[in-house]
Amino acid sequence: xxxxxxxxxxxxxxxxxxxxxxxxxxxxxxxxxxxxxxxxxxxxxxxxxxxxxxxxxxxxxxxxxxxxxxxxxxxxxxxxxxxxxxxxxxxxxxxxxxxxxxxxxxxxxxxxxxxxxxxxxxxxxxxxxxxxxxxxxxxxxxxxxxxxxxxxxxxxxxxxxxxxxxxxxxxxxxxxxxxxxxxxxxxxxxxxxxxxxxxxxxxxxxxxxxxxxxxxxxxxxxxxxxxxxxxxxxxxxxxxxxxxxxxxxxxxxxxxxxxxxxxxxxxxxxxxxxxxxxxxxxxxxxxxxxxxxxxxxxxxxxxxxxxxxxxxxxxxxxxxxxxxxx
Numbered sequence: 001x002x003x004x005x006x007x008x009x010x011x012x013x014x015x016x017x018x019x020x021x022x023x024x025x026x027x028x029x030x031x032x033x034x035x036x037x038x039x040x041x042x043x044x045x046x047x048x049x050x051x052x053x054x055x056x057x058x059x060x061x062x063x064x065x066x067x068x069x070x071x072x073x074x075x076x077x078x079x080x081x082x083x084x085x086x087x088x089x090x091x092x093x094x095x096x097x098x099x100x101x102x103x104x105x106x107x108x109x110x111x112x113x114x115x116x117x118x119x120x121x122x123x124x125x126x127x128x129x130x131x132x133x134x135x136x137x138x139x140x141x142x143x144x145x146x147x148x149x150x151x152x153x154x155x156x157x158x159x160x161x162x163x164x165x166x167x168x169x170x171x172x173x174x175x176x177x178x179x180x181x182x183x184x185x186x187x188x189x190x191x192x193x194x195x196x197x198x199x200x201x202x203x204x205x206x207x208x209x210x211x212x213x214x215x216x217x218x219x220x221x222x223x224x225x226x227x228x229x230x231x232x233x234x235x236x237x238x239x240x241x242x243x244x245x246x247x248x249x250x251x252x253x254x255x256x257x258x259x260x261x262x263x264x265x266x267x268x269x270x271x272x273x274x275x276x277x278x279x280x281x282x283x284x285x286x287x288x289x290x291x292x293x294x295x296x297x298x299x300x301x302x303x304x305x306x307x308x309x310x311x312x313x314x315x316x317x318x319x320x321x322x323x324x325x326x
Contacts, residue, residue, distance in 0.1 A: 004052065005054075054092070059104075063114065066114050123301075135207035141211070146222050150219075151252065151253075155252055155268075158269070160204045161203075162202055162273060163265075185204065187199060187202055202290075286303045
């Protein structure tokens with residue numbers, strides 16, 4: 001082993017995972033291992049860890065790492081959420097188990113409080129009024145300001161079609177059907193494409209048609225003016241190639257700033273699913289629109305009947321219940 005055995009082991013382990021996990025999963029796991037590597041190095045230098053080699057970690061070493069993960073993240077200046085800590089520790093557990101070391105499991109047995117049951121609370125989504133305000137702001141963008149129009153079109157596609165970043169990156173112009181009886185985008189490249197994912201049709205929320213139509217006209221003009229060719233809906237302005245996920249977030253952030261709002265791609269997906277649920281679209285259909293493998297995922301995170309809507313639906317049954325007692 002060299003001077004950094006933790007890095008050597010996690011890079012080797014992650015290399016064995018390639019082909020088993022999706023590229024995006026590998027990328028996210030790599031980021032977490034880098035964070036763990038910083039903690040291991042720091043705590044070892046401070047004399048708190050017995051070793052930097054995960055093959056020889058003890059339950060106490062695992063506890064020190066667990067405790068540090070719960071502290072303020074020096075990059076974000078915020079404490080990590082319990083679910084995030086759980087993901088880091090699961091990565092550490094998998095790495096150690098691959099080295100025949102069950103230190104994380106022993107830690108959980110020895111210190112039961114480290115295995116807290118995490119409550120998965122459903123995050124908020126936008127209401128229709130907020131979505132309408134966003135759609136209205138897109139209407140005020142000058143078509144000649146292509147950079148700004150593109151940013152609002154990206155935001156409109158996230159919200160209007162409920163796409164994931166990976167899916168948005170790969171959308172081709174030929175698969176955008178806004179003049180169809182039911183305007184939609186056909187998504188060929190989807191999350192989990194090698195396993196559970198299937199290509200799908202994502203119907204567009206009507207209020208976001210206009211910005212995408214205007215963008216598509218401006219997009220072709222930009223390509224012609226700059227002598228570029230691209231079959232992608234959104235592309236890098238310099239050469240017409242695919243945007244990276246970091247670039248997509250940067251483009252969307254322009255719209256966020258212009259709107260004076262801060263919403264993520266997942267905020268948009270949740271709002272997309274809830275929009276259709278509020279219109280009483282069956283959960284099975286919404287799940288299909290969103291590319292979920294199960295309706296349980298859709299209902300848990302993205303589309304659950306709101307309490308007030310549930311009461312309104314009950315009104316239709318009350319007269320029948322009343323007659324039964326007369």
